Amino acid sequence: MNETLEKVIEILTELHEDVDFRTRERLWDDHILDSFDVVTLTSELNNEFDIVITADRLTPENFNSAQALAAMVEELEDI
Amino acid sequence: MLFTDSAFIIGLVLLCIVYFVIPKRFRWMLLLAASLAFYAYTGIGNLLYIGTTALSTYIITLLSDGFARERTQVLSLHKKDWSRDEKKAYKARMNKRRFRLLVLCLVLNFGILAVIKYGAFTVRNVNSLIGLFGGSGMKVPEFLLPMGISFYIFQTMGYAIDVYREKYPAEKNFARLLLFVSFFPQLVQGPISRYDDLSKGLFAGNGFQPRRVLFGTQRILWGYAKKMVLADRILPAVKLLISDPEQYQGVFVFLGILYYTLELYADFTGGIDITIGIGQVLGIPITENFNRPFFSKNISEYWRRWHITLGTWFKEYLFYPVSVCKPLLDLSKWSREKFGKNVGKYVPVFVSSIIVWFVTGLWHGAAWNFIVWGLMNAVIILISEILAPQYAKFHKRFAWSNTHAYDGFQALRTTLLMGFLRMFDCYRDVPLTFRMFGTMFTKWNLHVLWDGSLMQLSLSRADYVILIVGALTLFYASLRGRKGSVRKQVLEISPVLSCAMTVALLMIIVVFGAYGLGYDASQFIYNQF
Numbered sequence: 001m002n003e004t005l006e007k008v009i010e011i012l013t014e015l016h017e018d019v020d021f022r023t024r025e026r027l028w029d030d031h032i033l034d035s036f037d038v039v040t041l042t043s044e045l046n047n048e049f050d051i052v053i054t055a056d057r058l059t060p061e062n063f064n065s066a067q068a069l070a071a072m073v074e075e076l077e078d079i
Numbered sequence: 080m081l082f083t084d085s086a087f088i089i090g091l092v093l094l095c096i097v098y099f100v101i102p103k104r105f106r107w108m109l110l111l112a113a114s115l116a117f118y119a120y121t122g123i124g125n126l127l128y129i130g131t132t133a134l135s136t137y138i139i140t141l142l143s144d145g146f147a148r149e150r151t152q153v154l155s156l157h158k159k160d161w162s163r164d165e166k167k168a169y170k171a172r173m174n175k176r177r178f179r180l181l182v183l184c185l186v187l188n189f190g191i192l193a194v195i196k197y198g199a200f201t202v203r204n205v206n207s208l209i210g211l212f213g214g215s216g217m218k219v220p221e222f223l224l225p226m227g228i229s230f231y232i233f234q235t236m237g238y239a240i241d242v243y244r245e246k247y248p249a250e251k252n253f254a255r256l257l258l259f260v261s262f263f264p265q266l267v268q269g270p271i272s273r274y275d276d277l278s279k280g281l282f283a284g285n286g287f288q289p290r291r292v293l294f295g296t297q298r299i300l301w302g303y304a305k306k307m308v309l310a311d312r313i314l315p316a317v318k319l320l321i322s323d324p325e326q327y328q329g330v331f332v333f334l335g336i337l338y339y340t341l342e343l344y345a346d347f348t349g350g351i352d353i354t355i356g357i358g359q360v361l362g363i364p365i366t367e368n369f370n371r372p373f374f375s376k377n378i379s380e381y382w383r384r385w386h387i388t389l390g391t392w393f394k395e396y397l398f399y400p401v402s403v404c405k406p407l408l409d410l411s412k413w414s415r416e417k418f419g420k421n422v423g424k425y426v427p428v429f430v431s432s433i434i435v436w437f438v439t440g441l442w443h444g445a446a447w448n449f450i451v452w453g454l455m456n457a458v459i460i461l462i463s464e465i466l467a468p469q470y471a472k473f474h475k476r477f478a479w480s481n482t483h484a485y486d487g488f489q490a491l492r493t494t495l496l497m498g499f500l501r502m503f504d505c506y507r508d509v510p511l512t513f514r515m516f517g518t519m520f521t522k523w524n525l526h527v528l529w530d531g532s533l534m535q536l537s538l539s540r541a542d543y544v545i546l547i548v549g550a551l552t553l554f555y556a557s558l559r560g561r562k563g564s565v566r567k568q569v570l571e572i573s574p575v576l577s578c579a580m581t582v583a584l585l586m587i588i589v590v591f592g593a594y595g596l597g598y599d600a601s602q603f604i605y606n607q608f
Contacts, residue, residue, distance in 0.1 A: 034379065035394050036428045036464055039402040043411050043424055046403075055400035056244040 004049070004077075005070040011044045012066055021066045028060040038063060045069070051076040082267060082353045083307065090117075095360055103284030110258055110281070110361075117263040118226070125225040128195075132188050133253070133260040136235050139184040140242040140249035143177045147245055150174075181243040185236060192232050195222040200445030227266040229442060233392055235260050238274040240396050247275050255282060264354040268347065270368040270388035277365065285362025293577065294566045295359030300584035302352025307592035309549045310346035313338050314593075315537035321505045324515055329522030332515050334533075336498040339505055341550055344373070347386075371557045376489040378459050381497060389442070393435050401431040428464070432457050443504075448512065452503035459496065545591055 012021040015037050019027075027033045033041065041063075042053045051073060062072045081087065094113050098106055119126055150173040154166060161169070198220045206216030238259070242249045250256040258281060259274055320327045320335035327335065351368045358365035372385035382390050401407065407427040415423025433454070440453020463470075474480050499516065506512045527533070534540065559565045570577040 031383070035398060039399070039428050039431070040424050042403050043408060043427055046408060047412070047415075053403060055395075055403050058395075058399045058403070 002070070004073050005066060007048060008045070008070045008073065009066050011041065011048065012069075014044075015041065025065045027065060028063040033063060041069075045073055049073050049077060082350065083303070086120075087117075091357065098361060099287045103286070106284040107255065107258055107282045110262065111254055114258060114261040114263040114266070118261055118266060121226045122223070128191065128225045128228060129231060129261055130257075131191065132232055132235050133257045135187050136184055136239050136260070137250070137253050137256050139180050140239055141251065143180045143243055144249040146173055146177050146180075177243055181239060184239045188232050188236055192228060194220075195228065196224060197441070197445045198222060227268070230269045230271055231260050231266065233389075233442075234265070234269075234271045237271065237392055237396060241274060250274070250278075258282075264357040265365070267354070268350045269386075270351060270354070270366050271392050272366050272388065277363070280358065280361075280363035280365075283362065288362065290570075291362060292360050293570075293581070294564070295356045295361075297566050297577075297581050297584065298356030298359060299353050300356075300581065300588065302349040302354075302356060303588050303592075304584055305345040305349030305352065305549075305553070307588055309546060309553075310342050310349060311593035312542055312591075313342045313345075313538070313546055317342050317505070319537050324506070324511060328515065328518035329524040330519075330527050331524070331532075332502075332519050334536075335505060336495075336502060339501055340494065340498045341546070343501065345549075345553070371560065373494045374490050374557070375493045376486060377463055377493055378456065378496060379463065381493050382456075382460075389439075393439055397438060398431050398435045401434055402427040407431065425464075429461055432461055436460075446507060448503040448507050448509055451509050451512075452500055455500055455503070459500075 009021045012019070012027075016032065019032055021027075024032065028038070038058055042058065045051065046053055053072070053076065057072060057076075062068055090113070094109070098109055101109060115126065118129060150170065153169065154161075157166070157169075199222070202217050202219045206219070209216045238256075241247060250259070255278075259278060262272075262277070262281065265272065317335060317338045320331055320338065348369050355365045355367065366388055368387050370384040370387065372381055375381035375384050407430055410430070411423050411426040413423075414426045417423075436453040436457035437450060438453070439456070440450040443449040443452070479485060502512045502516060503509065506515060533543070538546070556565055559568065562568065566577070566580075569580055
């Protein structure tokens with residue numbers, strides 16, 4: 001598993017230690033991540049990876065799983 | 080014009096007949112004509128406001144879309160000969176142009192709303208300040224609020240932001256955009272739809288489907304029953320209870336909260352049922368605005384289930400952009416360094432929550448009671464957020480806190496808490512609201528529950544029976560609704576039962592509807608926003 005995904009899972013687990021983020025999907029759709037979590041997570045990811053996640057990226061497609069989040073982070077790191 | 084006007088009901092039936100008779104490609108044009116006629120009926124001058132919003136948004140989004148297309152073309156032309164930095168600089172330049180256009184659109188339209196809805200409020204408050212220094216103040220401007228202005232401006236600005244974010248291309252046909260802005264069932268009290276959701280059904284020219292028409296009609300009748308049998312029946316009692324704060328204190332305040340909770344729920348959800356039902360008859364899916372809100376375990380959840388489309392609008396277009404904007408992220412970074420990680424990560428959420436709830440309060444009305452109401456919501460939500468780890472420990476420690484009974488307690492607690500907050504809406508006066516809340520604990524007049532006082536509140540024994548049976552029916556329907564559409568469940572049992580239910584609903588409205596000689600159906604509560 002790549003380093004970005006590992007780090008994303010670590011940050012997610014800090015928010016909700018009782019959720020298995022390796023397998024869990026529909027994090028946004030099922031309200032596992034509420035709007036506060038989404039913002040906190042955005043702030044954490046910005047800090048950790050030195051990226052800027054803009055508001056238009058705060059969507060279910062990007063936040064529904066750890067894998068989707070890692071993919072977004074990697075895309076932003078490339079810009 | 081209200082949904083309960085006979086002219087509206089006759090017009091609606093005629094519209095549905097003509098809609099299914101004319102060729103499909105003309106159907107959206109009929110809807111546009113009907114929407115404009117409906118809006119003109121509320122005041123011919125109002126067309127100017129809605130027309131300005133539609134036209135300005137149309138021109139600006141088209142220009143923005145043009146820049147986006149140009150950007151894509153130029154970037155693909157210079158794919159090889161431009162360096163990464165050149166591409167980045169060009170992209171930033173084009174995006175800046177598009178951003179300026181968006182700002183122009185937002186300033187113009189929210190500016191119209193600000194002047195019309197908040198002009199008098201602002202001038203009155205400025206005058207109070209000037210008065211403190213002995214000045215004479217300015218003349219307070221008076222505007223008639225065009226119907227549904229908060230709803231259609233928010234919906235249209237959502238569209239403008241989505242086009243800016245390139246979620247979908249701008250609509251090229253002005254008449255089609257005008258229909259999206261002015262679609263008549265939504266003008267009274269929402270919901271606030273998104274273009275990509277509503278437009279699919281709006282322009283499809285859907286065929287006549289008996290099952291859909293039946294379900295739509297049942298939903299419309301269910302909405303009318305809520306509005307006319309329950310909301311309008313209890314309204315005089317609510318008005319009476321808040322009209323004389325000196326007489327109606329203690330238990331009366333608590334009764335007022337319960338009565339207003341029922342009135343608001345029946346009124347608002349009833350109106351939305353009519354809107355969604357009309358859409359269903361015409362084959363136009365409209366976004367749901369409620370999801371059994373009184374089953375919520377806390378206020379955050381409640382706001383995900385009550386007036387969903389407004390909450391979603393604020394979340395997507397205000398809360399997120401403010402939370403992740405540069406100044407707040409910088410503040411968060413600074414707080415992390417100064418006060419540690421835990422404080423730092425909550426800074427954006429806390430600041431933007433307060434901003435969003437301040438604006439949500441303002442959205443409901445240009446008055447301090449609404450602003451305080453919004454901020455009180457923010458305070459409760461933020462306290463819950465701070466205490467979340469303690470709640471988690473509590474639920475782990477005590478098994479009984481994970482039972483259905485405890486869920487019920489949480490739902491009741493949320494319902495009461497929201498009821499208390501709604502007192503700001505009832506009394507429309509902040510100090511009075513706090514004083515009346517206090518009388519619930521200082522004025523012990525439980526005897527009014529059995530000494531006949533309840534019969535002096537413009538409600539007869541028969542009214543109470545209808546209200547209690549109605550409230551229990553709403554509760555039962557909500558419970559059944561957890562397994563999916565109740566109308567579908569009834570139809571699956573028997574088509575005869577489904578038809579009987581339709582006739583029964585109609586009879587209930589005719590027999591038990593709160594009207595009679597000289598009765599004038601009251602305005603929908605959310606129509607004033």
